[in-house]
Amino acid sequence: MEKSEKINQNKNARNGFSKNIFVLGAALLAGFIMRILTYASLTANGSITFTGYDEFYHMRRILYTASSFPHSLNFDSYLNYPYGFEIGWPPFFDLLGALLAIILGGGQPDTHTVEFAGALLPVLLGVLTIIPIYVIAASIFDRKTGFFGAFIFALLPAHVYISRFGAVDHHVAEVLLSTTAYALFILSLKLAGERKLSLSSLKNISSDQKLINPLGLAAASGLFFSLLIYTWIGAPALIGFVALYALVQATLDLKAGKRSDYLFICSAAALITTLLFTIPLSAGAVRQGFEMSAMYLSWFQVVYVMILLAGIFLLWGFSAYISKKGMDWKYYPGILILVFGSGLLFLRVFSFEYYTFIIEGLRFFSGAGEYISTISEAVPLFLTSQGKLTFSSVLGSFGLSFLAALAGFFLLSLELKGEKSKPEGVFFLLWTLFYAYLALSQRRFAYLFAVNISILTAYILWVLLESLDFRKEVDKLVKSKKKTEKNLESAFQTGKKTASKTKSKPKNRHAAESKSTATEPDYFKLVSGVALIGLVFVPSIWLGAASAKDAASINSEWQDSLKWLEASTPTTSYYLEPSETPEYGVLSWWDYGNWIVYLGKRPAVSNNFQTGVEDSARFFITDSEEEAKTIIEKLNVKYVITDTLMAEGKFNAITEIAGKNIGDYYDVKTTKENTGLKTIATPKQALLQTQIYKLHKLDGTALENFRLIHESTINSTENESRNKNTVKVFEYVKGAKFSGTVSPNETVMATLELSSNTGRKFIYQKGDVADEKGLFEITVPYSTENTGKGVHATSAYSLTAGDKSTIAEIQVTESDILNGNRIESFP
Numbered sequence: 001m002e003k004s005e006k007i008n009q010n011k012n013a014r015n016g017f018s019k020n021i022f023v024l025g026a027a028l029l030a031g032f033i034m035r036i037l038t039y040a041s042l043t044a045n046g047s048i049t050f051t052g053y054d055e056f057y058h059m060r061r062i063l064y065t066a067s068s069f070p071h072s073l074n075f076d077s078y079l080n081y082p083y084g085f086e087i088g089w090p091p092f093f094d095l096l097g098a099l100l101a102i103i104l105g106g107g108q109p110d111t112h113t114v115e116f117a118g119a120l121l122p123v124l125l126g127v128l129t130i131i132p133i134y135v136i137a138a139s140i141f142d143r144k145t146g147f148f149g150a151f152i153f154a155l156l157p158a159h160v161y162i163s164r165f166g167a168v169d170h171h172v173a174e175v176l177l178s179t180t181a182y183a184l185f186i187l188s189l190k191l192a193g194e195r196k197l198s199l200s201s202l203k204n205i206s207s208d209q210k211l212i213n214p215l216g217l218a219a220a221s222g223l224f225f226s227l228l229i230y231t232w233i234g235a236p237a238l239i240g241f242v243a244l245y246a247l248v249q250a251t252l253d254l255k256a257g258k259r260s261d262y263l264f265i266c267s268a269a270a271l272i273t274t275l276l277f278t279i280p281l282s283a284g285a286v287r288q289g290f291e292m293s294a295m296y297l298s299w300f301q302v303v304y305v306m307i308l309l310a311g312i313f314l315l316w317g318f319s320a321y322i323s324k325k326g327m328d329w330k331y332y333p334g335i336l337i338l339v340f341g342s343g344l345l346f347l348r349v350f351s352f353e354y355y356t357f358i359i360e361g362l363r364f365f366s367g368a369g370e371y372i373s374t375i376s377e378a379v380p381l382f383l384t385s386q387g388k389l390t391f392s393s394v395l396g397s398f399g400l401s402f403l404a405a406l407a408g409f410f411l412l413s414l415e416l417k418g419e420k421s422k423p424e425g426v427f428f429l430l431w432t433l434f435y436a437y438l439a440l441s442q443r444r445f446a447y448l449f450a451v452n453i454s455i456l457t458a459y460i461l462w463v464l465l466e467s468l469d470f471r472k473e474v475d476k477l478v479k480s481k482k483k484t485e486k487n488l489e490s491a492f493q494t495g496k497k498t499a500s501k502t503k504s505k506p507k508n509r510h511a512a513e514s515k516s517t518a519t520e521p522d523y524f525k526l527v528s529g530v531a532l533i534g535l536v537f538v539p540s541i542w543l544g545a546a547s548a549k550d551a552a553s554i555n556s557e558w559q560d561s562l563k564w565l566e567a568s569t570p571t572t573s574y575y576l577e578p579s580e581t582p583e584y585g586v587l588s589w590w591d592y593g594n595w596i597v598y599l600g601k602r603p604a605v606s607n608n609f610q611t612g613v614e615d616s617a618r619f620f621i622t623d624s625e626e627e628a629k630t631i632i633e634k635l636n637v638k639y640v641i642t643d644t645l646m647a648e649g650k651f652n653a654i655t656e657i658a659g660k661n662i663g664d665y666y667d668v669k670t671t672k673e674n675t676g677l678k679t680i681a682t683p684k685q686a687l688l689q690t691q692i693y694k695l696h697k698l699d700g701t702a703l704e705n706f707r708l709i710h711e712s713t714i715n716s717t718e719n720e721s722r723n724k725n726t727v728k729v730f731e732y733v734k735g736a737k738f739s740g741t742v743s744p745n746e747t748v749m750a751t752l753e754l755s756s757n758t759g760r761k762f763i764y765q766k767g768d769v770a771d772e773k774g775l776f777e778i779t780v781p782y783s784t785e786n787t788g789k790g791v792h793a794t795s796a797y798s799l800t801a802g803d804k805s806t807i808a809e810i811q812v813t814e815s816d817i818l819n820g821n822r823i824e825s826f827p
Helices: 002-036 054-068 092-104 111-128 130-140 143-155 157-163 171-194 209-229 235-256 261-285 299-325 331-350 352-365 392-398 401-415 423-441 443-467 470-494 496-503 506-518 523-549 556-568 590-598 613-621 625-635 651-657 691-697 716-722 814-819
Strands: 585-587 637-643 666-673 676-683 706-711 727-732 736-741 747-755 761-769 775-780 797-801 805-810 822-826
Touching (some): 002 111, 002 130, 002 143, 002 157, 054 590, 130 443, 143 443, 143 523, 157 392, 157 523, 171 443, 235 423, 443 470, 556 706, 613 625, 637 691, 691 727, 747 775
Antiparallel strands (some): 637 727, 706 727, 747 761, 747 797
């Protein structure tokens, strides 16, 4: 009999395990489908289009690494032209992309295979993140909450957005590695507490194998922390959270009269492992001039982890001292905060560089910084870039899960009060507050907060469903349906015989009816439960599907212009080995730098690392063509690219970085209308004098050395009706010089009729006022030859003076323009 029971138990265990694997597998499948929805739109033209901005530079590094594996691209002469730039991104994400490409390409991947691997990588990493989500939720609550959390996270827009096909950015790796590290640390805390891990018990670790598990989990957590350092320069903040948690948990333990050995052993094991793996990673990546930098892989990360480890031992020792002396627990946090403040003061006095690293790191995560205010994704979660209250960002990132998670957080806080407090629960609550602070400070960190939102939403959802007895009601519904089907089948088979038996036993019939009523499902509870589930899942699915339809961030106008740039301008050297300075650079706003480098295959003055941004801003905002030429020549720029957004929506950021006030260029007024407040910006004369306005709005028609050579192939009528972007490419040339003699102080004007590559007609005019001797000089940038560059002259230059009478018709060669030739002997 005992053997039979054991067999049944094993069979039930196997069935339960299979059921769990099936449910978790379903969550993984749902997550994969949600993230692969962008595949169709991003591969519609036969090639792969990537989303975002940084994604394009990640692809450049992945392409380089795939051909030079395992070496990564650390210095790039195509950035911050003409100086080049040391890349601060740690290389692990790009190494994974290159490795996947090598596997898919059988060791020799072509460009398309590498691009496919890069586009697929975030999907795979995003789906894998579902597993630690389940582990965390199951460890803190139960497996049912774990499964709900896994499904919610699989569909939550904030994470789907950074892990969809084509979103080739390291953010998805940040979430996977940090969540896995925290999951392992939570498990180690839980097991260490259950198994009474203490300093004295470590002596028996060889004979008590149960003590090895929490240490092994803590060490595994440290391994993932070190990989996080190798992925993201912001990793120290997430690792430092362990020390913050240790302080809070040790304080709670002291207050409750408990020992904290388990806490410090797990923390020390995790940080020691982090240190051991970080040392070789930093040693292999450190670069001259950046040996101690928080913005690059360097010895800074090693020293930082050593400081955290020293802090853990300080917390441990002081906790033991307080406990031994029977002192009031309140001394513990008070003195330690004082020690921390003293430590900062010490750094301020004796190591200002390290002090600066810490302060700048705090400023970065709080949303402060020199250029952060100009980055739309860095604004607070509930504010617009103009500082107005908005809920669109939080709803777009989390749907209604944010409100559910808020309720879950307060409920969990109440449950964990006093003696019910558990280390893993405290860790999760503090972790949630930490990520909430990051997301509220900068909306881009919503992808990190998605982890906690998912788990808390699952928790409150399951609590509500249990209060409705939802699972029991579903079981009743299923049993009722099966019973109805069985009765119908039985009635069909027995016919009248069944009917006669029923009539002969009225008491049995009454009993059966009572039992049937008791097992009937409560449809109010069923509908309420389904409604709750729908409120959580339907918005996420709808938002994810909607974003998948329009996944590409680079519009067709930019793609068209950059393809033209690559095909129609002189090829620059060292693109695949960017260690030497190329022949010339391209200047545009920093938002578009990575596009220019990857799609146009040309060096960019400024890019998404905010390199060269001051020069770019000064160029576009200046009202002096001479100053613009000085900047261009200093940077050896040959082409300038503008778009409608730079002249309009992004103009505010350009003025801010240039040290100007938007009020100098626009008269901004707020008026009250029936529909609410409306802001009206009226251009001032100063705006019309800026280089960006002269180039993009006026086609550079009054400039000496800049000529339009290409504009995005979309007709102006369509552009105005659909409010699409227009991209224009200008070339910087020496220009041909017209000179001669007319009447003193007479105005001379050179006029040229032009046609753009789209067939749009426009007029170029440049004038000069003759001096007292009647001498004049006019520099013009267009030749009258058809050079095949798209924008071409449809007439000769018409030179007029004074009364507008034509004094000459002039033909100008391309050689005249490029060499700055002088054309003289006019009347």
